[in-house]
Amino acid sequence: MLIGKSPKIPTSEIISETTYLNRRKFLGQSTALIAGSSLLGSANAGLQPDDEITPEDIVTQFNNFYEFGTDKSDPYENAHTLTTDPWTVTVSGAAKKTGEFAFEDIIKGMTAEERIYRFRCVEAWSMVVPWMGIELKKILEQFEPTGDAKYVEFKTLVRPEEMPGQRSFFSSIDWPYVEGLRMDEAYNPLSIMVTGLFGKELPNQNGAPWRLMVPWKYGFKSVKSIVSIHFTDKQPLNTWQQLQASEYGFYANVNPAVSHPRWSQASERRLPSTLFNTNRRPTLPFNGYAEEVAHLYKGMDLKKFY
Numbered sequence: 001m002l003i004g005k006s007p008k009i010p011t012s013e014i015i016s017e018t019t020y021l022n023r024r025k026f027l028g029q030s031t032a033l034i035a036g037s038s039l040l041g042s043a044n045a046g047l048q049p050d051d052e053i054t055p056e057d058i059v060t061q062f063n064n065f066y067e068f069g070t071d072k073s074d075p076y077e078n079a080h081t082l083t084t085d086p087w088t089v090t091v092s093g094a095a096k097k098t099g100e101f102a103f104e105d106i107i108k109g110m111t112a113e114e115r116i117y118r119f120r121c122v123e124a125w126s127m128v129v130p131w132m133g134i135e136l137k138k139i140l141e142q143f144e145p146t147g148d149a150k151y152v153e154f155k156t157l158v159r160p161e162e163m164p165g166q167r168s169f170f171s172s173i174d175w176p177y178v179e180g181l182r183m184d185e186a187y188n189p190l191s192i193m194v195t196g197l198f199g200k201e202l203p204n205q206n207g208a209p210w211r212l213m214v215p216w217k218y219g220f221k222s223v224k225s226i227v228s229i230h231f232t233d234k235q236p237l238n239t240w241q242q243l244q245a246s247e248y249g250f251y252a253n254v255n256p257a258v259s260h261p262r263w264s265q266a267s268e269r270r271l272p273s274t275l276f277n278t279n280r281r282p283t284l285p286f287n288g289y290a291e292e293v294a295h296l297y298k299g300m301d302l303k304k305f306y
């Protein structure tokens with residue numbers, strides 16, 4: 001049983017539920033070891049002694065994916081209609097290899113590894129999720145970005161026939177959903193492209209067939225169901241910034257010291273949370289990953305670049 005060093009598990013391989021539950025039990029019993037162990041690679045970095053994996057039904061049934069509706073239960077209810085095969089990804093901008101690629105060809109020969117990350121939404125709830133993913137750097141390097149690539153921008157699929165939220169008259173989002181990272185953020189070893197969850201294929205409502213995961217940033221950075229990768233020298237205008245720039249910035253680093261204009265970010269509700277046990281805990285700078293990422297923002301005023 002390996003927990004410190006994440007086992008390499010091919011995306012196609014299905015781990016049985018019992019194997020998974022055993023691993024989960026192990027995680028619950030030995031969290032102190034996990035948090036303190038020097039044997040740890042980046043796989044479980046940032047986990048705190050009281051972190052427990054969030055139940056799978058919450059991770060897959062309480063979602064934000066506005067293409068399928070704005071209620072937390074909408075993605076689970078509506079996303080089964082999404083067709084993810086074939087899946088084509090357009091690569092453009094400042095890179096030597098650009099064009100249209102089949103998703104399978106991009107990830108060919110790469111193995112998804114399990115990364116258990118804390119996950120913090122800007123709405124102040126959080127989870128601990130066993131993602132399966134591939135380091136973003138490995139994926140992006142294939143396209144040989146040039147010196148002009150200062151940022152990478154990602155876009156979600158636009159397909160109103162299968163995405164009821166994109167047909168909604170009330171939607172204020174200008175589709176596609178856009179997100180981006182600075183290249184050095186994208187190349188940080190914690191940044192991954194997620195292809196699975198709980199040792200299984202990524203469910204549609206969580207962003208199939210692949211979505212971004214940058215665990216030190218608010219959840220809205222983790223763009224789902226990606227069909228476009230664009231290398232650029234200009235800072236991308238991400239969807240939430242476009243909607244309300246005074247509330248949502250480009251960086252979106254988890255920061256207890258910078259309040260959202262309408263609520264504090266000093267603490268969070270760890271799901272499952274109930275009326276009687278709100279399960280509130282303090283929010284950590286960079287969501288607990290300061291050791292791995294704080295250097296990326298040296299000298300920057302994080303109150304200004306929120």
Ligand SMILES: Nc1nc2c(c(=O)[nH]1)N[C@H]1C(S)=C(S)[C@@H](COP(=O)(O)O)O[C@H]1N2
Nearest residue numbers: 063064065066121156177219220222223224
């Ligand atoms: N395309 C797209 N990606 C998205 C969103 C969205 O509405 N559309 N919501 C974001 C937000 S706000 C969060 S918190 C996470 C939620 O991921 P989860 O449903 O897997 O927990 O996805 C992010 N990625």
Ligand SMILES: [Mo]
Nearest residue numbers: 121122219220
């Ligand atoms: Mo979010």
